[in-house]
Amino acid sequence: SQTIHQWPATLVQPVGSPLSLECTVEGTSNPNLYWYRQAAGRGLQLLFYSVGIGQISSEVPQNLSASRPQDRQFILSSKKLLLSDSGFYLCAWSLQGSTDTQYFGPGTRLTVL
């Protein structure tokens, strides 16, 4: 069966510090991968998606970036965090070639102070 992992689960970082959040998927090949952010009281906002290694599409311009160095690894990064980057970050996957059901990870709670 497929599983999706995210780490860390929680993170507290100072403003201006770098960020690296990791997501890995097991049990499936060549998945579509997604990064979402959920701010307090708001829905999930799609940040990035990827249909293959090295292929990243950005939905929202901001100081975050994403990379997919391996088939089942998706990384969310920032060189300098802003206060507004605080939120709950979710990684998700769906079957290659399908935009059907997305399967979500446990999320990372990021607090920028």
Add this chain to the structure above:
Amino acid sequence: AQSVSQHNHHVILSEAASLELGCNYSYGGTVNLFWYVQYPGQHLQLLLKYFSGDPLVKGIKGFEAEFIKSKFSFNLRKPSVQWSDTAEYFCAVQTGGFKTIFGAGTRLFVKA
């Protein structure tokens, strides 16, 4: 801009009460519609989905939703809720490609 609106942010019901959570979206084209649920301590997961065909779709745990195209709505219903239905519910609309727009969520608390 495309958006998804969930009418209630917090709902409190007693067990056996009926549930209806509202969801409206703003997009004039073809859509795929979803309800996701997040139970306490668990991952966000699919509850039900509509792509085409019968506008009344049934999901897990006795939930159903009705797509009314003329009203741009996809309301979630359950005739009799249980304490275990306590969760946060998200309506989502896929407008094409990979972009899925989520509502802000509704927190449901069911009193035993």
